[in-house]
Amino acid sequence: MIPGFVRRPRRPWRLAAETSALLIAVVVAFPLYWMVLGAFKPAGEIESTEPRPWTLSPSLDSFRRVFGQQEFGRYFVNSLVVAGSVVVVSALIAFLAATAVTRFRFRFRTTLLIMFLVAQMVPVEALTIPLFFLMRDFGRLNTLGSLILPHIALSLPFAIWMLRGFVKAVPEALEEAAYIDGASRTRFLWQILFPLVFPGLVATSVFSFISAWNDFLFAKSFIISDTSQSTLPMALLVFYKPDEPDWGGVMAASTVMTIPVLVFFVLVQRRLVSGLGGAVKD
Amino acid sequence: MTTQEAVAQPVTVAKAVAALPGRRRARWTPWLYLAPALVVLGALLVYPIYQLGLISLLKYTQAQVSGGEPTAFEGFGNYTTLFADDQFWQVLTATLVFAAACVLSTLAVGCALAVLLTRVRALPRLALMLAALGAWATPAVTGSTVWLFLFDPDFGPVNRVLGIGDHSWTYGRYSAFALVLLEVVWCSFPFVMVTVYAGIRAVPSDVLEAAALDGASQWRIWRSVLAPLLRPILVVVTIQSVIWDFKVFTQIYVMTNGGGIAGQNLVLNVYAYQKAFASSQYGLGSAIGVVMLVILLAVTLVYLRLLRRQGEEL
Numbered sequence: 001m002i003p004g005f006v007r008r009p010r011r012p013w014r015l016a017a018e019t020s021a022l023l024i025a026v027v028v029a030f031p032l033y034w035m036v037l038g039a040f041k042p043a044g045e046i047e048s049t050e051p052r053p054w055t056l057s058p059s060l061d062s063f064r065r066v067f068g069q070q071e072f073g074r075y076f077v078n079s080l081v082v083a084g085s086v087v088v089v090s091a092l093i094a095f096l097a098a099t100a101v102t103r104f105r106f107r108f109r110t111t112l113l114i115m116f117l118v119a120q121m122v123p124v125e126a127l128t129i130p131l132f133f134l135m136r137d138f139g140r141l142n143t144l145g146s147l148i149l150p151h152i153a154l155s156l157p158f159a160i161w162m163l164r165g166f167v168k169a170v171p172e173a174l175e176e177a178a179y180i181d182g183a184s185r186t187r188f189l190w191q192i193l194f195p196l197v198f199p200g201l202v203a204t205s206v207f208s209f210i211s212a213w214n215d216f217l218f219a220k221s222f223i224i225s226d227t228s229q230s231t232l233p234m235a236l237l238v239f240y241k242p243d244e245p246d247w248g249g250v251m252a253a254s255t256v257m258t259i260p261v262l263v264f265f266v267l268v269q270r271r272l273v274s275g276l277g278g279a280v281k282d
Numbered sequence: 283m284t285t286q287e288a289v290a291q292p293v294t295v296a297k298a299v300a301a302l303p304g305r306r307r308a309r310w311t312p313w314l315y316l317a318p319a320l321v322v323l324g325a326l327l328v329y330p331i332y333q334l335g336l337i338s339l340l341k342y343t344q345a346q347v348s349g350g351e352p353t354a355f356e357g358f359g360n361y362t363t364l365f366a367d368d369q370f371w372q373v374l375t376a377t378l379v380f381a382a383a384c385v386l387s388t389l390a391v392g393c394a395l396a397v398l399l400t401r402v403r404a405l406p407r408l409a410l411m412l413a414a415l416g417a418w419a420t421p422a423v424t425g426s427t428v429w430l431f432l433f434d435p436d437f438g439p440v441n442r443v444l445g446i447g448d449h450s451w452t453y454g455r456y457s458a459f460a461l462v463l464l465e466v467v468w469c470s471f472p473f474v475m476v477t478v479y480a481g482i483r484a485v486p487s488d489v490l491e492a493a494a495l496d497g498a499s500q501w502r503i504w505r506s507v508l509a510p511l512l513r514p515i516l517v518v519v520t521i522q523s524v525i526w527d528f529k530v531f532t533q534i535y536v537m538t539n540g541g542g543i544a545g546q547n548l549v550l551n552v553y554a555y556q557k558a559f560a561s562s563q564y565g566l567g568s569a570i571g572v573v574m575l576v577i578l579l580a581v582t583l584v585y586l587r588l589l590r591r592q593g594e595e596l
Contacts, residue, residue, distance in 0.1 A: 014401065014402070014403075017398060017401045017402050017406075018402045018403065018406045020398065021398055021399070021407065021409065021410045022406050022409055022410075024395065024398075024410060024413075025406070025409040025412070025413040026413075028410070028413040028414055028416070028417050028468070029412075029413040029416055029417075031425070031428045031429060031432060031468065032416050032417070032428075034428065034431065034432055034439065035424070035431075038431060047436075048437065049436055049437065049442075050442065051437060051438065051439045051442060053439065092318075093318045093319050093322060094319065096316070096318060096319065097315060097316050097319035099315055100311075100312040100313075100315035100316045101312075101316075103312075104311065104312035106309070106312045106313070109312075112316070114586070117582070117585075117586065118582050119323060119327055120525070121525055121578045121579065121581065121582040122327060122331065122575065122578070123528070123529050123551070123574045123575060124529070125529055125531050125551045125554070125555070125571075125574075126334060126551075126554065126568075126570075126571030126572070126574045126575055127327070127330045127331065127334060127571070128555065128558070129334060129554075129558050129564055129567050130330035130331075130333035130334045130337060131326070131330050132559075133333065133337075134326075134329070134330060134333070149326055152322055152326070153322050153325075153326035153327045156319055156323060157323070185311065210419070210421075213421060214421040214423065214532070216422065216423050216532040217531050217532070221555075221559060232423075233421065233423040236423055236424065236427065237423070240536070245427075245430075245431075247431055247434070247437060250427050250431065251427075251431065254423075254424040254427055254428055257421055257423070257424050258419065258420050258421060258424050261420070261421060262416060265415050265416075265418070265419040269411075269415060272415075272476070273411075273476055273479075274480070
């Protein structure tokens with residue numbers, strides 16, 4: 001850590017810096033505060049033209065309305081299933097692929113790496129149309145699979161690219177020692193390399209989790225008739241009608257949708273920061 | 283140990299290791315490890331790209347999808363239609379300007395706050411970091427509705443504090459874009475801030491101390507020591523921001539209700555979606571998709587050249 005690059009700035013400057021950091025933190029956190037506040041405000045207060053930044057009579061009405069909505073709980077579970085499967089499956093596949101491109105020399109290795117890099121740039125949104133027909137042809141429209149599969153493909157290139165640095169950081173000597181001790185390749189892969197790279201997998205999983213949990217476009221395009229297969233963003237928009245939004249419901253649904261991601265972020269926070277450091281240092 | 287021995291030893295070990303039973307099928311192992319990734323990417327990324335290009339050359343509307351009319355090869359018909367449409371050029375310009383504004387603001391805010399983080403003690407740093415992680419974690423749909431609520435003409439706190447009555451932010455073209463821009467910057471500066479901060483922390487402190495002992499000014503240290511070391515990171519966050527902001531869909535779709543009044547807030551993405559799924563012109567929608575793909579591939583090429591100039595080994 002290098003405070004102020006080399007030496008700590010002089011007192012008044014440091015005080016000014018710290019005050020502004022705190023103020024900015026408040027501004028950045030304010031929308032989230034307003035969301036949670038809105039979720040707990042009673043109906044009369046939220047639709048008030050004199051909005052107050054606090055409430056004296058918190059109410060659970062909005063949450064009741066949200067969970068009373070048909071199948072909201074199911075949407076929540078669906079979202080968890082989608083994001084969870086994407087995280088686990090893409091982490092495993094990316095781990096194997098990252099190991100292959102860092103631990104082995106083989107023909108087309110560099111070509112593959114460049115392809116993974118290019119694949120990151122592909123605008124997924126543009127692929128909605130062909131993916132729609134692909135899912136239709138395989139009878140996968142209106143299934144959670146139509147949301148899980150594309151997201152695995154989308155998060156893979158970035159995950160492989162990011163994990164590369166972590167796999168590289170494991171010394172070759174360790175691998176050789178393992179073989180000399182008689183470990184098989186599979187054993188080395190899962191019992192030695194995997195645990196060592198795990199922090200990197202956690203950092204990577206943040207990105208795949210977010211992309212799957214946030215997915216709006218695919219859910220909107222692929223889940224068209226069987227709404228029981230829908231996910232949270234769709235459920236939230238039930239309360240948001242541009243002309244007369246039910247703000248209490250929208251804020252309560254938003255809160256419910258944001259909390260799992262926040263919990264996930266807080267859990268992996270340290271690993272994320274060090275993970276990004278590790279990935280960029282490379 | 284002599285130099286010769288030091289060099290010779292690893293070679294022997296490598297030879298011994300190569301002879302071990304685990305390595306026998308080494309030639310196929312990397313492909314075995316790569317297989318799942320290649321299958322998934324081939325089926326769900328490469329093949330759809332091929333399909334996208336194909337559909338963009340077809341007359342493909344509801345009639346063809348339902349099988350009422352045969353699919354007809356149209357050549358570049360969809361592209362001719364698209365390029366002759368004034369709205370397309372307007373949307374393309376809006377997309378480029380909007381994405382550029384988002385990228386520049388995100389980078390400026392992210393880098394400034396990363397530097398600020400290095401200058402404060404643990405407590406304010408933690409506060410800012412947590413707030414930023416909160417904004418980062420907020421799903422796009424959620425962030426969009428919350429920001430709409432903040433700027434709601436009747437019930438939002440922002441208009442009240444600014445004292446501008448029931449001014450509607452989503453009504454005007456520029457104010458609607460500005461509102462979406464604020465939300466986009468809010469949820470994407472944390473990635474830049476955290477990454478650049480991690481990068482600054484990774485700079486070995488003895489390098490900086492040496493520079494300081496040599497009497498270099500703070501500005502000089504920044505320009506001659508830190509900036510070059512941070513350049514790879516800056517390239518990464520810039521490119522990621524370009525990619526993300528060029529593809530913004532959810533925020534525009536939700537905040538401007540599908541592209542704004544009379545499509546005034548359309549960006550390429552939402553435009554393609556509207557063409558394809560709302561008016562069933564899949565061929566035309568795919569052509570827009572191809573245009574996006576080409577633009578982003580051009581960005582990728584620039585990125586690859588930058589990486590190569592830095593001598594990054596792949």
